[in-house]
Amino acid sequence: MAGIVLDKLKKSYGGTEVLHGVNAEIADGEFVVIVGPSGCGKSTLLRMIAGLESVTEGEIRIGERVVNGLEPAQRDIAMVFQNYALYPHMSVRQNMAYGLKIRGLPKEEIDRRVEEAADILEIRDYLERKPRQLSGGQRQRVAMGRAIVRKPQVFLFDEPLSNLDAKLRVQMRLEIRRLQKRLGVTAVYVTHDQVEAMTLGDRLMVLNGGRSEQFGTPIELYERPQTTFVAGFIGSPAMNFLPATAEGGEVVLENGARLPGGTGAGRVRLGLRPEHLLADDGGPIRLQAILAEQLGASTLVHGTLEGTDSALVAALPGTRAVTEGEVLGFSVAPAQMHLFDGEGRRIG
């Protein structure tokens, strides 16, 4: 068992730098999710930890060992790939045993480990089948089984659920989480899906343009996003951003509405989560509705801040009929107002 330390990690391809110095300390047994939009460098970062990409600058330590120069096989890691990367010509059993066979483990030990993993994952019945005879979810299990039998110090997951249908994804998500807790192995998981990130991770690293924007627990990220990027990325539906001015303990919106709360002075961006807007007929935030999305449990009202062009979304509990052009009033608790400066950094 071991933690992972990333120390000012940089990666360049030719002259282009794609990771600009990422730092992180991942504790032993922790489940860390790296989340970000496509092209943010999250897969590159994971592949660097795996040893599939070289490190341009900085250091990776697994346990106490610097692993920069080590081959993937020497790093004591296991990786689950997006397309599973099972060997198509080998049976499930052979797939799971291949790494152990190369390491030269005795045959009884290999069989024991494979069967143990097969029991955990409930794939014992498929051990003699070829990967192409399995469904997506079963292949996913085999890919995880292949990781488990190696008893690694670190699990690496590269968007392992993105090829599954929505229902199976939720189920496998829980299973991965359960499995990782049970085995107590440090895990790094890459995804672009913020729901997956929020539900799986002990801590999340939000990566944007090769930089770590924030690294913290899901609730920290939700409640106190440090940048507008994190604020907009975490939470669904996404946070509203309104241009505003802060003055004397109040925030003044474009249309002159005044909201109590907030610190700082001058031009700011006000972030409001749709679910934090409370229906209040006399409230200061006036939303002119365009259309409503009925989700059953809640209704999303899309519209603009009255008198402006700024888009505004509010989530109302239950079902509610909304006519176009209708003006709804909302208020918000001061603690749930997020203020950001011109560079997108959090104020206060």
Next chain:
Amino acid sequence: MVENRPWLAFFTHVVLLIGIAVIALPIWITFVAATHDEIRMTQVPLPLLPGDQFWANLKATLFGRGLSGTETAPVWRMLFNSLVMAMAIALGKIAISLLSAFAIVYFRFPFRMGFFWMIFITLMLPVEVRILPTFEVVAQLGMLNSYAGLTIPLIASATATFMFRQVFLTIPDEMLESARIDGAGPMRFFFDILLPLSRTNIAALFVILFIYGWNQYLWPLLITTDQDMTTIVMSIKQMLEAAEQSPQWNIIMMTALLAMLPPVLVVIFMQKLFVKGLTETEK
């Protein structure tokens, strides 16, 4: 397409039947000629039904001294020579192309693409074009009248290298990465993953290359002077010219039949893999 035009159906069938006859008739004549005795084959009209001399002719052809009045090797010896040549060329080409394609696809070394294009350009230099310099080289190396001389100059293959390159490119990168994490070195990856995954392609290529090797005519003609090294394809031509009397059609046709047999067997037995190897795209 559903059509009901009886005349069209009739007409297309007639065309097909004529086509079959054009191809099958010579083979039938060959077979018939191989079943009659020598005298019958020189009489008119040509027989169209099989005679009863098949086994006698077979024995005479395989183990006899060939045509009367010539000193050729027995046909079994020629068959053996052809088999060695065809197998060595096919397996040699496959082995070398697999390795060179492996190097070009999976390793980063200086002038990688340069080497690839150099291999590719040799497509323009088949044996017939470089025949004189190649002969000179083989002669200087003392490889005339040997299996090495028969096969080595024909082994280097741009086509097969190119084909295996394409095959390897369709194998997802994750397969390599997964093998690296499992701790497989390059050669282990080659033998455990790449070879099994290219199995059908190797089989398809083997069929093509075996027939290519079997049908070699010009090269064996040039470098073998020893009767014991002649191959069957070149000897048929010699048989027609060699005899001073009228040709012994029964022996010649039996030889031709025997020469046709191995490629036919290879195609029949490897047909399934052959089609799979040429059509299968999913890895």
